[in-house]
Amino acid sequence: MNQYGMSSLKILLSETLREKPDSYVIEQLFARVSSVQELLELTHEEIIECGARPAKAKQIKSALQLGKFLATPPKSTGTIIRKPDDAYEVLKPHLLYQPNERFVVIGLGTKNNVVFSEVVSSGTANSCLVTPLLVLRPLIKRNCVAGILGHQHPSGLPDPSPEDCSVTKNIMNAASTCSIDILDHLILGDNCYVSMKERGLM
Incomplete structure (x- = not known):
């Protein structure tokens, strides 16, 4: 802030x-x-x-x-994701004011309705171990057709790092083999965010 x-x-x-x-x-x-x-x-x-x-x-x-x-909004299940701002509101309860990096997956149904949102990994102040398996497991388990990724930078600066881009690409490649679309990856900072989709990074 x-x-x-x-x-x-x-x-x-x-x-x-x-x-x-x-x-x-x-x-x-x-x-x-x-x-x-x-x-x-x-x-x-x-x-x-x-x-x-x-x-x-x-x-x-x-x-x-x-x-x-x-500051924690009500449960987001059923919310329709139409734009990055909608995904940001779903991610905030999981990521806002957290001292360590967390990685969150939002699972979506056929009409881009939120089926679930879940923290799949929690790390240190500047890193978080994420694998395609951690992301895909809950999406497949709940029969989601699409997903949105999110994590925060405790530094407050949301600019994507080379590692963020690499992790996103690996997850997207793995998801495509399961016919699951990864629609966006949001990186949160201090009351702000960056959409990697809008930045043309995915």
Whole structure:
């Protein structure tokens, strides 16, 4: 999230806690983190280290957990995927604010309706092991005719890497032998995404 977003969040959190935006605890909290993801992952102990008393730390942690919960949209099964924005909304609950890379598969029916969405691999802060088998197994199991791939870059920068292009090509080649179309691969960053299909990379 950009600096404006963090500033807005700082004001919202201070109003929720009935604190001034420039109070010591609020200032220390936001000095400690550089992204929404890091803020949401703060532990009770880390909040106390920022100068909050135990009761206040519990209140802050609860507010952050509520924000994370509200950011998760309802179950997406049945959603029709007509454009990359639709796929992005399905992927967000799986990938938003996650500290490590995750790889998600969206399975589609004959009318591009979402049959399922599932995390098939979880890795480190900058890599995630993905094989065609991991992707194809749930698609075949649920009789899907098409799929959409998605993963996030915890760095916040969604530009596809050479490895992203290579993995996508391998999956597409394997899927074609099973008569399954891989329609797109979305890479998520900080409140943004890149569609490899729109970029002409697949």
